[in-house]
Amino acid sequence: MSKEYPCVYYRGNGLCRYGNDESEANVCVMGPCPYQTPSNGDRIRVMSDEELAETIYGLQKEIARHVVIRLGYPGKILAFEESSPQLLEWLKQPAEQEG
Incomplete structure (x- = not known):
């Protein structure tokens, strides 16, 4: 863990x-x-941001594969881009204010 996120025992x-x-x-x-x-x-x-975008993108691909299989199309091949540029762009944007 880093100094920004010290462990639970840090006082x-x-x-x-x-x-x-x-x-x-x-x-x-x-x-x-x-x-x-x-x-x-x-x-x-x-x-x-880059690591988080790749992790989320990987999860999205895995969910899509499961949906295709559950719908009965196990032979269907899904094509994905190799990276997640839109997701990374969204992660780098300022957070929207609530309320």
Whole structure:
């Protein structure tokens, strides 16, 4: 994990609270925490726009393949572009304001 997304045991000022140790000697490694496995959300939050676009695009292709099979067209070959330029463009746009 990076400093932007410290692990759940990080308590600030470079200290760690793993094992309920609140002493000043319990220093955080500020790297991959040996006591914490990143969640799927953690992995998504540290992805670049390009990585996220490729991941979402891959999921879209997999869903489309499953739909074609469920509709009874298992021999149908789906053609996809090799990249996801529109998705990447959308990810880089400013977020729309709610309300």
